[in-house]
Amino acid sequence: MVARAYTVAFEGIEARRVEVQCAFSPGMPSFSIVGLPDKAVSEARERVRAALNAMAIALPARKVTINMSPADLPKEGSHFDLPIALAVLAALEIIPAEEVENTLALGELSLDGSLVPVIGALPAAMAAAEDDRALICPKACGAEAAWVGAAKVLAARTLPAVIQHFTGQSPLDPADPGEVATDPTGRDLLDVKGQERAKRALEIAAAGRHHLMMVGSPGAGKSMLAARLPSILPPLSPSEALETSMIQSLAGHLDDGGISRTRPFREPHHTASMAAIVGGGRGAKPGEISLAHHGVLFMDEFPEFNRTVLETLRQPIETGEVVVARANAHVRYPCRFMLVAAANPCKCGYLSDANRACSKAPNCGADYMGRISGPLMDRFDLRLEVPPVEFTDLDMPATGDSSATVATRVAEARAIQETRFDGHENRRVNADAEGAMLEEIAAPDAEGREFLTKVADRFGLTARGYHRVLRVARTIADLEGAADVRKPHLAEAASYRLAFSQPN
Numbered sequence: 436m437v438a439r440a441y442t443v444a445f446e447g448i449e450a451r452r453v454e455v456q457c458a459f460s461p462g463m464p465s466f467s468i469v470g471l472p473d474k475a476v477s478e479a480r481e482r483v484r485a486a487l488n489a490m491a492i493a494l495p496a497r498k499v500t501i502n503m504s505p506a507d508l509p510k511e512g513s514h515f516d517l518p519i520a521l522a523v524l525a526a527l528e529i530i531p532a533e534e535v536e537n538t539l540a541l542g543e544l545s546l547d548g549s550l551v552p553v554i555g556a557l558p559a560a561m562a563a564a565e566d567d568r569a570l571i572c573p574k575a576c577g578a579e580a581a582w583v584g585a586a587k588v589l590a591a592r593t594l595p596a597v598i599q600h601f602t603g604q605s606p607l608d609p610a611d612p613g614e615v616a617t618d619p620t621g622r623d624l625l626d627v628k629g630q631e632r633a634k635r636a637l638e639i640a641a642a643g644r645h646h647l648m649m650v651g652s653p654g655a656g657k658s659m660l661a662a663r664l665p666s667i668l669p670p671l672s673p674s675e676a677l678e679t680s681m682i683q684s685l686a687g688h689l690d691d692g693g694i695s696r697t698r699p700f701r702e703p704h705h706t707a708s709m710a711a712i713v714g715g716g717r718g719a720k721p722g723e724i725s726l727a728h729h730g731v732l733f734m735d736e737f738p739e740f741n742r743t744v745l746e747t748l749r750q751p752i753e754t755g756e757v758v759v760a761r762a763n764a765h766v767r768y769p770c771r772f773m774l775v776a777a778a779n780p781c782k783c784g785y786l787s788d789a790n791r792a793c794s795k796a797p798n799c800g801a802d803y804m805g806r807i808s809g810p811l812m813d814r815f816d817l818r819l820e821v822p823p824v825e826f827t828d829l830d831m832p833a834t835g836d837s838s839a840t841v842a843t844r845v846a847e848a849r850a851i852q853e854t855r856f857d858g859h860e861n862r863r864v865n866a867d868a869e870g871a872m873l874e875e876i877a878a879p880d881a882e883g884r885e886f887l888t889k890v891a892d893r894f895g896l897t898a899r900g901y902h903r904v905l906r907v908a909r910t911i912a913d914l915e916g917a918a919d920v921r922k923p924h925l926a927e928a929a930s931y932r933l934a935f936s937q938p939n
Contacts, residue, residue, distance in 0.1 A: 438525035438532050441539045442518035443559050447766040448681045450562035454504045457522035462498035470503030473511045483520045485546040514553040517542035530601035539563040540571040548594040556580040557684035577610030578692025613692030622663045625833040629824045636819045641667050642848040643865035643910030646774040651821030653784040657777035661733045666838035669846045670696040675729045682721050699730030705739040713747050714759045719766040727772040737776040738806040752814050816903045817931040848913040865910045877909040883922040890929050904928045
């Protein structure tokens with residue numbers, strides 16, 4: 436008799452179904468696992484054996500073979516413990532084999548039979564819903580998995596509780612979704628004194644999901660401004676929240692099964708490695724660019740990042756996804772994020788201050804900003820010089836609008852874009868528009884086209900730069916509720932594009 440249980444193996448955010456087969460055959464007593472298992476999966480036999488012994492269940496004095504199909508798919512992680520145990524119990528006829536086959540299971544076993552939480556419960560629940568199966572998982576993973584809604588999620592604390600459920604002695608109750616997490620920071624744009632032009636640039640970037648570069652001396656408020664971006668961004672839609680949470684689930688970042696409707700805000704240190712930013716390492720885990728999906732990736736001290744790391748951002752910025760290539764697999768993650776970069780104008784940071792600039796000016800600034808390649812700089816829609824704020828201005832009353840007021844305008848502009856791009860896959864905001872669609876939605880009037888032609892000739896805009904000016908102008912028009920892109924919109928958009936001397 437061959438007993439079967441089902442679980443998943445993860446390839447990026449995709450959960451691929453795995454059939455776990457258990458068979459007893461004559462021969463020397465042994466317990467072997469085949470089907471391309473990694474070290475953690477191979478060690479499952481010891482955890483399963485100990486958990487069964489803790490319940491006084493002895494394996495027969497026969498050869499026990501566990502096969503995980505498809506055999507050419509790499510199996511990684513400790514979540515295979517529970518399905519292996521269920522397949523063994525079904526082969527021993529302790530639990531009904533048919534009931535086991537109608538479920539999908541994942542969970543790590545302790546030696547005493549308790550279930551330890553594992554990563555990936557949310558994408559596993561999605562796979563269970565697609566196969567019309569129930570999901571059995573550790574109690575700590577139940578609130579996370581229950582967010583799918585389309586799958587019945589049964590969460591147990593121990594393996595004996597799972598056995599009692601299958602035998603009908605004590606059925607498990609369906610798990611409830613976790614709480615919706617809220618943003619605890621309470622940061623507001625009113626906290627920033629002055630910097631009205633920078634606040635305006637943040638509003639435009641948030642409305643159209645445009646990439647933003649800020650350059651200014653230390654203490655000018657670049658990091659403070661970037662940290663308040665989440666306060667003006669619209670909340671995640673249900674589909675966006677689920678997609679973002681699937682990535683966070685694979686990274687083990689979901690707390691108590693709660694899903695956040697606040698857009699992610701990631702701020703890696705400039706010493707972060709390639710694998711940390713792009714993804715990779717053991718198990719090809721998602722990197723910061725994927726963890727920032729549908730949110731903000733803030734990279735402070737931008738020129739200090741490794742040059743190779745910075746150059747790898749160019750393709751994900753354009754495509755909205757990243758492929759982590761390994762010798763035996765290619766893992767694909769979504770990464771449609773807003774890149775916000777901050778940099779000092781030079782190594783010492785005081786290039787623009789005549790009283791404090793070093794003797795190497797202006798070459799020190801050119802050398803420092805030269806660490807950012809022209810093609811990468813070309814991908815920033817908005818470039819902004821952030822001047823220092825005089826300490827005497829810090830005692831002045833707050834100026835400008837609050838984050839709540841700005842967020843309302845951003846939400847209205849996003850609503851216009853949602854209607855505009857309805858039915859267009861992977862296009863939700865103006866930053867996604869390209870080609871003929873961009874020419875259609877952002878076509879300037881005659882006066883605007885004449886102005887943009889002069890700007891392109893005068894400053895040598897690249898084709899990408901020209902289109903990005905159109906995108907930003909379209910967003911500015913949306914913030915005003917204007918149907919057409921006019922010269923004032925283009926002038927403001929161009930002013931951000933040509934803020935400082937860099938390739939256009």
